[in-house]
Amino acid sequence: MKVFLQTYGCQMNKLDTALVTSALKKAGFSLTESEKGADVALINTCSVRDHAEQRVLSHLGHLKHIKKSKPNMVVGVIGCMAQRLGAELLEDRTIDIVCGPAQIPQITELVTKALQEKKRTLVITEKIRQKPAEDEALEKFESVFDSDDKQIPGQAFVRVMRGCNNFCTYCIVPYVRGPEVSRPPAAIIEQAKRLAGKGVKLVTLLGQMVNAYKYNTCGRTYCLADLLYMVSEIEGIEWIRFVTSYPAEEFYDQILKAMADLPKVCNYLHMPAQSGSDKILKAMNRNYTVSKYLELLDRARAMVPGIAIAGDFMVGFPGETEEDFGRTVNLVQKARYKNCFIFKYSARPGTAADKRLQDDVSEEVKKRRNIKLLAVQEKISDELSKEFIGKKVKVLVEGLSKKSGVNPCGEKSYPPQGRRTSPPLGPLRLRSETGEISLKANPQLVGRTAEDWIVVFNGPVGLAGEFAKVKITRTSPLTLFGEMT
Ligand code: SAH
Ligand code: SF4
Ligand code: F3S
Numbered sequence: 001m002k003v004f005l006q007t008y009g010c011q012m013n014k015l016d017t018a019l020v021t022s023a024l025k026k027a028g029f030s031l032t033e034s035e036k037g038a039d040v041a042l043i044n045t046c047s048v049r050d051h052a053e054q055r056v057l058s059h060l061g062h063l064k065h066i067k068k069s070k071p072n073m074v075v076g077v078i079g080c081m082a083q084r085l086g087a088e089l090l091e092d093r094t095i096d097i098v099c100g101p102a103q104i105p106q107i108t109e110l111v112t113k114a115l116q117e118k119k120r121t122l123v124i125t126e127k128i129r130q131k132p133a134e135d136e137a138l139e140k141f142e143s144v145f146d147s148d149d150k151q152i153p154g155q156a157f158v159r160v161m162r163g164c165n166n167f168c169t170y171c172i173v174p175y176v177r178g179p180e181v182s183r184p185p186a187a188i189i190e191q192a193k194r195l196a197g198k199g200v201k202l203v204t205l206l207g208q209m210v211n212a213y214k215y216n217t218c219g220r221t222y223c224l225a226d227l228l229y230m231v232s233e234i235e236g237i238e239w240i241r242f243v244t245s246y247p248a249e250e251f252y253d254q255i256l257k258a259m260a261d262l263p264k265v266c267n268y269l270h271m272p273a274q275s276g277s278d279k280i281l282k283a284m285n286r287n288y289t290v291s292k293y294l295e296l297l298d299r300a301r302a303m304v305p306g307i308a309i310a311g312d313f314m315v316g317f318p319g320e321t322e323e324d325f326g327r328t329v330n331l332v333q334k335a336r337y338k339n340c341f342i343f344k345y346s347a348r349p350g351t352a353a354d355k356r357l358q359d360d361v362s363e364e365v366k367k368r369r370n371i372k373l374l375a376v377q378e379k380i381s382d383e384l385s386k387e388f389i390g391k392k393v394k395v396l397v398e399g400l401s402k403k404s405g406v407n408p409c410g411e412k413s414y415p416p417q418g419r420r421t422s423p424p425l426g427p428l429r430l431r432s433e434t435g436e437i438s439l440k441a442n443p444q445l446v447g448r449t450a451e452d453w454i455v456v457f458n459g460p461v462g463l464a465g466e467f468a469k470v471k472i473t474r475t476s477p478l479t480l481f482g483e484m485t
Pocket of ligand 3: 010011012046048080173177
């Protein structure tokens with residue numbers, strides 16, 4: 001039986017897809033890249049912005065069309081949108097399975113039942129903000145199935161926390177991913193060791209507020225810094241990253257100290273500010289001010305020289321005036337990010353902002369502010385990237401370069417590819433955009449430095465998943481170009 005799997009959304013979803021893939025493969029299914037040739041099509045969905053949901057809906061429209069000539073094909077919607085919309089999705093007869101993020105351990109069973117018994121099922125969490133009953137099953141699923149279906153050779157995600165308790169007023173995540181739960185350190189380390197054994201060199205530790213990781217056991221509290229020290233000890237793991245950090249004091253210095261002390265921990269911090277206006281930050285329920293945020297950045301740069309910082313911003317939050325937006329521009333100018341992801345505010349049903357505030361900034365204004373902020377960041381990224389000319393960098397090679405990346409969220413962000421993680425290369429990366437296996441001896445490859453700079457150079461395809469040394473000869477705002485040395 002062949003399964004087609006498509007992922008929308010963030011790294012959490014990418015990791016879930018990898019786990020689901022492992023589970024299905026273990027049960028004897030094989031993967032296919034063509035929907036038409038698939039017996040089962042699973043869409044792992046995102047609800048973070050309306051646009052993300054619209055893309056899923058249009059994909060489902062396409063599957064509906066395919067299903068007309070293949071009525072036995074099983075279609076499943078998993079992930080955040082499944083949790084948010086639940087039964088509403090099942091009203092569409094195209095869909096056979098609706099499975100929330102906490103129910104993915106049941107995926108093999110659900111798919112098998114749908115295939116054999118034509119059974120249509122809905123499994124989501126009833127009371128999403130209650131202590132998760134699914135925790136044990138998820139924990140087991142997470143450790144039994146390694147995320148060894150590496151979407152990028154040599155790299156894997158390891159979840160350190162599930163859910164979120166922050167309730168930023170615009171955000172749907174706490175309502176689809178449930179309460180914040182930190183995983184036991186032993187389980188995390190065990191998983192990282194197994195991945196190292198399978199050739200993984202870069203692990204990225206994942207949490208919605210990863211710097212808040214906290215686990216009490218054996219009379220002590222483990223924080224993210226402790227995890228960094230422990231993962232650093234693992235032979236085979238050469239680079240460690242963690243995302244996403246929230247601008248908060250707790251554990252901050254310890255985490256930066258670990259970054260400074262440990263050569264394996266990449267000098268990279270993704271710490272979204274969202275806005276440069278204290279008024280808007282307050283309305284967003286972000287618990288810091290702009291001056292506090294800048295102070296945290298200064299401290300990071302003092303403790304970890306050469307650290308690359310990435311940010312997220314939202315434009316057009318309810319009540320955002322030209323003056324507020326001007327403050328955001330100021331912050332972007334002062335922060336000197338390596339890159340920023342910039343989003344237009346999208347009201348999400350059920351969130352505090354949607355219930356209490358009017359989405360009063362027009363689409364046209366949101367668009368204009370988005371373009372302006374992108375231009376401000378582009379200039380900074382251009383200046384920062386030029387500093388690399390003539391220098392040698394170490395990169396972890398991802399695979400063949402793809403000239404026109406697609407933003408997984410389909411929106412304008414910076415860099416223009418809008419990549420929150422890696423380019424959408426997947427296992428296909430040994431092929432070119434036309435689907436041909438590259439026959440060139442030294443095709444164009446893409447990799448990243450420890451600081452997450454994208455590097456494009458010519459080299460043998462077999463380097464995917466390996467480290468390479470590249471001398472930078474020219475740059476664009478988002479990419480360094482060079483030659484292997
Ligand atoms: N947990 C991470 C972010 C998760 S969502 C953090 O707190 O940093 C990723 C990004 O999507 C956010 O940083 C924010 O910039 C954006 N985002 C979240 N909700 C949004 C909404 N309703 N409209 C537009 N952008 C949103
Ligand atoms: Fe959403 Fe805020 Fe949690 Fe990030 S920290 S997932 S933006 S609620
Ligand atoms: Fe991620 Fe989207 Fe869910 S950003 S946690 S996949 S709502």
